[in-house]
Amino acid sequence: MHDHEPGNAAAARQEASGLYGKKLAFYGAGSMAEAIVRGLLTRELTQPQQITMINRADAARLEALRSRYGVQAPSEGGAKLEALKGAEIVVLAMKPKDAAQALRQFGEIVRPGQLLVSVIAGLRIAAIERLVGRDVPIVRTMPNTSSTIGLGVTGISFSERVSPQARAMATAMFEAVGTAEVVDEPLLDAVTAVSGSGPAYAYYLMEQMIAAGQQLGLDADAARALTVQTLRGAAEMVLATGEQPAELRRKVMSPGGTTEAAIRTLDAHGFPEGVQRAMARAAERAGELGDSIEEGLQSS
Numbered sequence: 001m002h003d004h005e006p007g008n009a010a011a012a013r014q015e016a017s018g019l020y021g022k023k024l025a026f027y028g029a030g031s032m033a034e035a036i037v038r039g040l041l042t043r044e045l046t047q048p049q050q051i052t053m054i055n056r057a058d059a060a061r062l063e064a065l066r067s068r069y070g071v072q073a074p075s076e077g078g079a080k081l082e083a084l085k086g087a088e089i090v091v092l093a094m095k096p097k098d099a100a101q102a103l104r105q106f107g108e109i110v111r112p113g114q115l116l117v118s119v120i121a122g123l124r125i126a127a128i129e130r131l132v133g134r135d136v137p138i139v140r141t142m143p144n145t146s147s148t149i150g151l152g153v154t155g156i157s158f159s160e161r162v163s164p165q166a167r168a169m170a171t172a173m174f175e176a177v178g179t180a181e182v183v184d185e186p187l188l189d190a191v192t193a194v195s196g197s198g199p200a201y202a203y204y205l206m207e208q209m210i211a212a213g214q215q216l217g218l219d220a221d222a223a224r225a226l227t228v229q230t231l232r233g234a235a236e237m238v239l240a241t242g243e244q245p246a247e248l249r250r251k252v253m254s255p256g257g258t259t260e261a262a263i264r265t266l267d268a269h270g271f272p273e274g275v276q277r278a279m280a281r282a283a284e285r286a287g288e289l290g291d292s293i294e295e296g297l298q299s300s
């Protein structure tokens, strides 16, 4: 992606981020961890040998990560612990249901000065502090999978213990793979609903547009090409013109024309309400995921 940029651009990013040379451990090596790792390596923010990806016993997955990215992906328990102990930054990237046990184990080996960066939906800073049981600085984030190609967007919030340098480093880490917005922690559930889950809404819309295009007689390749470029162009138009989506929509919608007919049909089928309710439910679900971890804490 960045094959043609001057070498000093990568060097400037490395310098600005403060990440270069830092040991990173990804605790949980699923799709989100992979998206961030791929983005960091593509942007040359760090080198593969600085990254360890830790997963449950899944030899094929670990081998795939090693061969794809050149990162360390140990399969043996002792080596996993060493990597977690040795890392300057530990990125928590397991599913919410696996977080409590993993964080308790981490609490037994955590060292002062380590920075914890969570990408786990719903998991609150206070719960992480309780689970780890030490005064570690915590960065709670909500990224999205478009980080894979450097077009992610991440909501970030910090515990009080995060130093200004660590704040800058964590922010730079996510800016390296897209853009980042610092928000108050309670707003991260809303961020989850908008941009964490958001790529899936766009893909779902694409799925329906491609299927409908085919029903109207286009072949699958043409329906896909027309749909994808249309959504890409629409997002770029909002960015390039600075206009509101509603204004841009009005420019497409000639009175009495095809678009107006389509939008009326969407309205008749409850599209606006459906999107709003879906996102309210996503935010609520983020809170529930956090609650269920905390309930587990109270009963243990």
Ligand SMILES: NC(=O)C1=CN([C@@H]2O[C@H](COP(=O)(O)OP(=O)(O)OC[C@H]3O[C@@H](n4cnc5c(N)ncnc54)[C@H](O)[C@@H]3O)[C@@H](O)[C@H]2O)C=CC1
Pocket: 027, 028, 029, 030, 031, 032, 033, 054, 055, 056, 058, 093, 094, 095, 096, 098, 101, 102, 119, 120, 121, 142, 143, 144, 145, 196, 197
């Ligand atoms: N996929 C997405 O679009 C986004 C996901 N997230 C968050 O990222 C987290 C991970 O999500 P995905 O990557 O989609 O899940 P995933 O299921 O692809 O990956 C999670 C990985 O963690 C590993 N794991 C679980 N417990 C472990 C333990 N104790 N030690 C080591 N590894 C362990 C599992 O083996 C699994 O491979 C979730 O908490 C989710 O809320 C956040 C933003 C976007």
Ligand SMILES: O=C(O)[C@@H]1CCC=N1
Pocket: 121, 192, 196, 197
């Ligand atoms: O679906 C989920 O729970 C995660 C969080 C945001 C995107 N994926």
